[in-house]
Amino acid sequence: MTMDQERIAKYRSVWNNLRVPVRPGPEGLALYREQIGSLVDRSILILGTTPELVDMAIDLGGRRIVCIERDPEIMEALRQLGGRDWGNVEMVVGDWLEERPSFANAFDAVVCDGGLLFLEFPGQWTALFRLVHGCLKDHGVFVAKEWAEPEGRRDYEALVNRLITDFSSATRGSGREEILEAYRCLASELRLATFIGTTRPEGSFDQDIMVERLGRLLTRLKAEFPDPEMMEITESALIYLARSRPGTTDTVAGARYEEAGKLLAAQGFRSKHFPLPDRPVPGANYMFAAWKT
Numbered sequence: 001m002t003m004d005q006e007r008i009a010k011y012r013s014v015w016n017n018l019r020v021p022v023r024p025g026p027e028g029l030a031l032y033r034e035q036i037g038s039l040v041d042r043s044i045l046i047l048g049t050t051p052e053l054v055d056m057a058i059d060l061g062g063r064r065i066v067c068i069e070r071d072p073e074i075m076e077a078l079r080q081l082g083g084r085d086w087g088n089v090e091m092v093v094g095d096w097l098e099e100r101p102s103f104a105n106a107f108d109a110v111v112c113d114g115g116l117l118f119l120e121f122p123g124q125w126t127a128l129f130r131l132v133h134g135c136l137k138d139h140g141v142f143v144a145k146e147w148a149e150p151e152g153r154r155d156y157e158a159l160v161n162r163l164i165t166d167f168s169s170a171t172r173g174s175g176r177e178e179i180l181e182a183y184r185c186l187a188s189e190l191r192l193a194t195f196i197g198t199t200r201p202e203g204s205f206d207q208d209i210m211v212e213r214l215g216r217l218l219t220r221l222k223a224e225f226p227d228p229e230m231m232e233i234t235e236s237a238l239i240y241l242a243r244s245r246p247g248t249t250d251t252v253a254g255a256r257y258e259e260a261g262k263l264l265a266a267q268g269f270r271s272k273h274f275p276l277p278d279r280p281v282p283g284a285n286y287m288f289a290a291w292k293t
């Protein structure tokens with residue numbers, strides 16, 4: 001297969017510019033480590049190619065590590081961001097929702113950082129939970145991170161203004177590298193802030209509101225932070241992340257743990273909720289661990 005090297009380099013730079021809450025934070029990584037680390041055999045299926053998770057699986061002595069990602073160039077870009085030798089990792093280009101008979105009862109753990117956002121709720125979530133249950137050995141664990149807005153009303157515009165003002169005052173007088181690093185965090189936080197108030201009763205995000213907000217934020221940030229490196233960070237979070245088609249985004253559903261837990265139970269999982277403190281809305285990023293019973 002010939003791959004577009006320019007696109008790979010672009011996505012490597014995009015992911016290099018992303019931070020928590022888009023990428024896993026310390027509390028989330030600790031939970032993945034705790035769950036995978038307690039397994040005896042450690043065959044691990046990773047939905048996506050999150051570099052932190054692949055590196056962790058290698059560090060923990062994973063006997064078999066498999067990643068599935070539908071976009072081969074994003075997969076290669078993320079492989080290049082890994083800090084370990086991924087030579088023995090099986091890289092499968094394909095759809096998580098495809099049935100793979102050779103995966104039946106083959107894994108001790110399945111992990112996925114943020115992947116449920118890309119699947120329609122409840123149909124594709126149910127399909128995924130059924131497939132994951134089938135892939136796991138008895139007592140195997142499925143650990144995943146998702147974003148869903150907690151109860152309560154939030155003012156999106158006020159939050160955006162506060163995040164930008166806080167960034168500007170916190171970095172006044174700082175060195176360039178420190179400013180750029182704080183700006184990477186700000187851009188990732190703003191990207192997820194655009195979900196606020198957009199979840200419809202059935203769990204899907206209103207794409208029109210999100211696209212309008214992303215466009216407006218892009219214009220604002222480019223005007224307020226015209227430095228070329230900052231513009232690249234802005235574009236990474238607001239133009240390139242999860243936007244494979246114009247006029248919409250690839251992030252489609254934000255269902256809460258209570259809903260996820262019911263679907264997991266229906267497939268034969270016993271599960272537990274772990275809210276994460278990730279900014280800008282603590283508890284919105286959450287994880288669950290679900291054990292095959």
Ligand SMILES: C[S@@+](CC[C@H](N)C(=O)[O-])C[C@H]1O[C@@H](n2cnc3c(N)ncnc32)[C@H](O)[C@@H]1O
Nearest residue numbers: 048049050069070071094095096113114115118
């Ligand atoms: C796993 S999620 C979140 C990003 C994650 N932190 C990572 O590093 O891979 C994003 C990735 O999932 C992939 N993806 C979304 N839906 C998928 C599906 N049904 N099958 C395979 N890959 C999918 C997208 O192409 C995207 O690169």
